[in-house]
Amino acid sequence: MSDETTSVHAPVEVRIDGLSIAFDESEVLRDIDLVIEPGEFFAFLGPSGSGKSTLLRAIAGFGPKPKGSIRIDGEDVTNLPPYRRNVGMVFQSYALWPHMTVRKNVAFGLEERRLPAGEIHQRVNEALDTVGLLELAERRPSQLSGGQQQRVALARTIVVRPRVLLLDEPLSNLDANLRIQMRHEIKALQRQLGLTTVFVTHDQEEANTMADRMAVLNDKVLQQVGSPIDLYDNPVNLFVADFLGTANVIPGAMDSGIFKVDGGITVPAKNAPPDGKALVFRPQNAVLRPAMAPGLENTERLDGTVKHMEFLGSIIRYTVAVGAHEVLVDEPHQVGTAPVNEGDRVALYINPDQTVVLVA
Ligand SMILES: Nc1ncnc2c1ncn2[C@@H]1O[C@H](COP(=O)(O)OP(=O)(O)OP(=O)(O)O)[C@@H](O)[C@H]1O
Ligand SMILES: [Mg+2]
Incomplete structure (x- = not known):
């Protein structure tokens, strides 16, 4: 494991103030206030359609222009396009390029930034090493298991050294056993990189086992924010009480x-x-x-x-x-x-x- 990949940024805070998002006329999120602490592993949890992906994508800069503000490390990024925010997002469908090798998939973001070939090679090796895939670098995605593909998607995201890691249902394509294994791997990677990480899930157990804190979304608003145990033991309303078990x-x-x-x-x-x-x-x-x-x-x-x-x-x-x-x-x-x-x-x-x- 390389120190260089692990200590690029000090962990940063994500601060959301009064955020409302509508698609056309229809409001999906209303007046969201939330502070995600530096280095925290934070989960958005809620039923289907509650706006989890919309909120995550807003942090990355995708989706309709919101009301309110989003700050990363104190910088107001609300009006910045995604590529100027320096956040890394892993989409639910991994979106690997099937015709490229693992190495090429991971290198893509660095090539786009026109980094020198030697540096790209070194950083790709580091990222692949971090996710334990260095030996499979010359394979294509179709020659990998679901969990390995998931790790390529992670490597591709961390190789560009984002300030914040955003994961949208990262485990939902995997079978039950692999999901449990990847929970541990992603958590360990997040700790190692010290990366402020936000992940979306509708699976309460996944949120409980991975998150330092979580926010439960429903009816366009944050119902409650806290540690998994705190929310389970002290729900503020019947929706949260019922949703968490x-x-x-x-x-x-x-x-x-x-x-x-x-x-x-x-x-x-x-x-x-x-x-x-x-x-x-x-x-x-x-x-x-x-x-x-x-x-x-x-x-x-x-x-x-x-x-x-x-x-x-x-x-x-x-x-x-x-x-x-x-x-x-x-x-x-x-x-x-x-x-x-x-x-x-x-x-x-x-x-x-x-x-x-x-x-x-
Ligand atoms: N591009 C879009 N145009 C119009 N409405 C949208 C669009 N994307 C999402 N929505 C609507 O916004 C609401 C929230 O969607 P979102 O994808 O954020 O939910 P989610 O909590 O991630 O759900 P799931 O668990 O099913 O992924 C839904 O009612 C959805 O239909
Ligand atoms: Mg979603």
């Missing part, structure tokens, strides 16, 4: 610090908004015990009946009827038979600290 959502209302559900269920809720309308907790944040078993301290007890159980390998997922509501509870599966069965009366214990109360 299975959540129990029990409707009710706040009444002097207590969340009340019809049917007499009450849960003390600290720091809950007075107009809170839904109690939210993850299936693994409830503990299920036979009704007669000793209770758990510092928890609220809810009584219910097991309606359904599903063996998922490492966990068993129970559907428990609590009054008029159904609650999902995940229990780790130990070797042997489950301690409760369908039809059993059970007690659910939830720790109020592991719940959130949301307005909408």
Whole structure:
């Protein structure tokens, strides 16, 4: 690995202020404010059509002219064309040239810049070495696996030494095993290069495993920004709670610090908004015990009946009827038979600290 490829730029900040983007008359993103820290691995996560690619492409300088501003390393690039921004973008379809060798594909951007042949050769070798493809430099893309093609696309982007690396669904063309392997490789490469990196995914697990922080997009706006764990544990609204994994959502209302559900269920809720309308907790944040078993301290007890159980390998997922509501509870599966069965009366214990109360 060469030091030269690794220490060209100090990591830079990307700052987006009041950004709105419309295609013709139709608004796709509204009033986006976001700071991506120098050297951060940042993910845009959201459902199809939520504007993830549009936002990424705007950082690169593609797409309709936005309202608001984009700054890279303090420089206002909002009105600069893509080639003057010094950002590198890997498109979802890699877009390798099939008739060129790997080496030629990677060299292309440097040849366009008319660098001396010797320097091009050296930098291409460095970039190929960085992604572990030096031995395959004379092959054509059709002679490579999906993961290798993906790495050529990365090498081609980092060889021009961008200030920021932008990746649009970089792993979506790969099979499940390769995707997991490439997650680690891309993350390691990003750390090695210290490159501020933004990547787009609609896969929550991919965002969780790769991103330092992420932004969840929906309905034209950033719903929430934070670390994967923070967003999972402290979603600000039902969309985020649900998008980031299975959540129990029990409707009710706040009444002097207590969340009340019809049917007499009450849960003390600290720091809950007075107009809170839904109690939210993850299936693994409830503990299920036979009704007669000793209770758990510092928890609220809810009584219910097991309606359904599903063996998922490492966990068993129970559907428990609590009054008029159904609650999902995940229990780790130990070797042997489950301690409760369908039809059993059970007690659910939830720790109020592991719940959130949301307005909408
Ligand atoms: N060139 C275009 N002209 C008109 N509308 C567009 C254009 N590109 C995207 N859109 C619209 O903008 C919205 C956001 O699209 P975008 O591609 O940013 O979504 P995305 O979050 O990347 O979705 P996906 O996960 O499907 O890739 C969509 O409603 C899309 O139809
Ligand atoms: Mg997209």
